Amino acid sequence: MVNANAQRQVEDNPVPFETWLAELKAEALQEGVSQRILDLTFDGLTPDPKVVELDRRQPEFTQTAEEYLEKRVSPIRIKNGRKKMQEFADVLDPSAKNIAVQKRFIASIWGMETNYGTYTGNYNVVRSLMTLAYDMRRSSFFRKELLKALLILEQGHIAPDQMTGSWAGAMGQGQFMPTSFFAYAYDMDGDGKKNIWTDEADVFGSIGNYLSVHGWRPDQTWGREVKLPDDLKARQALVDLTHEPNPPKSCKRALSAHSKKYSLDEWQEMGVRNLDGSDLPKVTNSNIEATLLMPMGIDGPAYLTYQNFRTILTYNCSNLYALGVSLLSDELK
Secondary structure, eight states: OOOHHHHHHHHTOSSOHHHHHHHHHHHHHHTTOOHHHHHHHHTTOOOOHHHHHHHHTOOOOOOOHHHHHHHHTOHHHHHHHHHHHHHTHHHHHHHHHHHTSOHHHHHHHHHHHHTTTTOOOOEEHHHHHHHHHHSSSSHHHHHHHHHHHHHHHHTTSSOGGGOEEOTTOOBTTTTBOHHHHHHHOOOTTOSSOOOTTTOHHHHHHHHHHHHHHTTOOTTSOSEEEEEOOTTGGGOTTOSOSSOOSSOOGGGHHHHTTBOOOEEHHHHHHTTOEETTSOOOOOOSSSOOEEEEEOTTOTTSOEEEEOHHHHHHHHHSOOHHHHHHHHHHHHHHO
């Protein structure tokens, strides 16, 4: 049952909904959305109080890092991922090759976001975005997303009754927001539409294109789990194990949990080794820089993370998310 307060929170907007919607439609017309699409999309549509309630009451993150990874890199997800990669090999393989992103990483994000396309969300995206745009908490952000969603419909990429997604407006099998759709969605099969909902070729191409645009290195992996020497904390070279100086603002919270960057040669000199005790890879042409991440603390597992890990962070700015994608990709290799 929807909390009555959620309905009142929408109604707290001093501008009546009908007036607000009329202004929104006028702006959409100026942005290039036709009256036909506006009529099809908004006919009988009202704010969804359930969306406001979900926005107000997002659950606190209570899982430990270990629980998070066990749930997302589970045996059943690994098994289903391998099966799906075989099932869609005829579109996954050429998509990955064309975009120059390893197919296991595309499949891993696909699995993390929507369980390989089996759960993409059943909310009306326009209604959700309209509700959040009318709500006063983050109205400007969601108004922009709503206008972009209407342009997606105007361009015919998907029919209005098929534009479904999460309660917050993330769409399709890769869970793109409308602005991300325009920036990164990819017409892999060349049919003139970027169908991230039901066309797996476009789904894979779009996920891969997102990673490629954000600096993906096809000649590298994401990183590796490593074994640390007992006296690593005492070594002078590592000034601070848990904070990288001046992390990028775009993902500051996640990257602040990483160490400073060092080359693999430097990590080798510090006594860091592969999990089996062997030497770290020797890179002949250009040494790879890596940061140390210990999401479960100094006594937990340790990971050296490369550029591609940071690229995954742009998809979802969470170290555990990026680590889940990375570890799942290893299982799908």
